[in-house]
Amino acid sequence: MNIYVLMKRTFDTEEKITIAGGKINEDGAEFIINPYDEYAIEEAIQVRDANGGEVTVISVGNEESEKQLRTALAMGADKAVLINIEDDLENGDQFTTAKIIAEYLKDKKADLILGGNVAIDGGSGQVGPRVAELLNIPYVTTITKLEINGTSVTVTRDVEGDSEVIETSLPLLVTAQQGLNEPRYPSLPGIMKAKKKPLDELELDDLDLEEDDVEAKTKTIEIYLPPKKEAGKVLAGDLKDQVKELVHLLHTEAKVI
Ligand SMILES: Cc1cc2nc3c(=O)[nH]c(=O)nc-3n(C[C@H](O)[C@H](O)[C@H](O)COP(=O)(O)OP(=O)(O)OC[C@H]3O[C@@H](n4cnc5c(N)ncnc54)[C@H](O)[C@@H]3O)c2cc1C
Numbered sequence: 001m002n003i004y005v006l007m008k009r010t011f012d013t014e015e016k017i018t019i020a021g022g023k024i025n026e027d028g029a030e031f032i033i034n035p036y037d038e039y040a041i042e043e044a045i046q047v048r049d050a051n052g053g054e055v056t057v058i059s060v061g062n063e064e065s066e067k068q069l070r071t072a073l074a075m076g077a078d079k080a081v082l083i084n085i086e087d088d089l090e091n092g093d094q095f096t097t098a099k100i101i102a103e104y105l106k107d108k109k110a111d112l113i114l115g116g117n118v119a120i121d122g123g124s125g126q127v128g129p130r131v132a133e134l135l136n137i138p139y140v141t142t143i144t145k146l147e148i149n150g151t152s153v154t155v156t157r158d159v160e161g162d163s164e165v166i167e168t169s170l171p172l173l174v175t176a177q178q179g180l181n182e183p184r185y186p187s188l189p190g191i192m193k194a195k196k197k198p199l200d201e202l203e204l205d206d207l208d209l210e211e212d213d214v215e216a217k218t219k220t221i222e223i224y225l226p227p228k229k230e231a232g233k234v235l236a237g238d239l240k241d242q243v244k245e246l247v248h249l250l251h252t253e254a255k256v257i
Helices: 035-051 063-075 094-105 127-135 188-194 239-252
Strands: 002-006 009-011 031-033 054-061 079-084 112-116 139-149 152-159 162-169 172-176 199-202
Touching: 002 035, 002 127, 009 063, 031 035, 031 063, 035 054, 035 063, 035 112, 035 139, 035 172, 054 063, 054 094, 063 079, 063 188, 063 199, 079 094, 094 127, 112 127, 127 139, 127 172, 139 162
Parallel strands: 002 054, 002 112, 054 079, 079 199, 112 172, 139 172
Antiparallel strands: 009 031, 139 152, 152 162
16 A cells, blocks of 8 residues: 655644744754654554555655654654755745645555644644645545555544544545554664665655745734733632622623623
């Protein structure tokens, strides 16, 4: 089975986000594999082990993304592809990323493509479905279970805590939700082996894409941090007076009633 995983390099969830010059400041920040993409990588490895085939992990980014791609290889993926857009593009959005990925995949005869449900930084949840649309294949988002039988696929997806079971077929794109599996840690032999596994680097030119073909469809006007949380107010005194005061504050300060 020909399996592909879409992997984004994202901020470590422990990082404190700061803004400098209207952009998120990346200086000194730690980066990781987007956590939802770890579920996608783990599932891809399990599907390959059960059905045979090969797992290729793709990332659109810059050479810094090599580190996360090597980690995916150390987990057990077979190949990695870095589409390095650093020298070609200054701006991009979900359309840009999806178009580049779809262009790479269009002649690869992928049976199964797995991505994360959402990137923990950009957080739009758009890239997976957009890639499937561009490739004209079905997709199921936020999956928590994947069963493959020949070309038939039964998928369980998370719908706000409830479950929905969907029958579909390969080729298929799915996006992983927490609970799909327990991603493995790379083992020491895995890390050693990963150093020798193929990691190809491509640029837009290699995909016959011009800058205009992937021009962003959206423009970021402003990036800002959420307002600082104010300290809470503790009301004192008689319960009756407290209720009166609360209603007064909700009306005059919070302006919600
Ligand atoms: C040239 C360029 C410049 C950019 N400049 C900025 C910028 O200045 N500021 C900014 O905030 N963002 C920038 N971006 C990032 C962009 O806006 C989005 O973050 C990115 O397209 C993914 O969208 P998302 O984060 O909403 O991911 P989602 O759609 O939420 O991601 C869902 C899933 O899609 C897959 N996926 C997402 N991104 C990638 C990827 N890069 N490679 C492989 N798989 C992926 C993963 O499986 C992920 O779990 C730039 C992108 C490009 C291409």
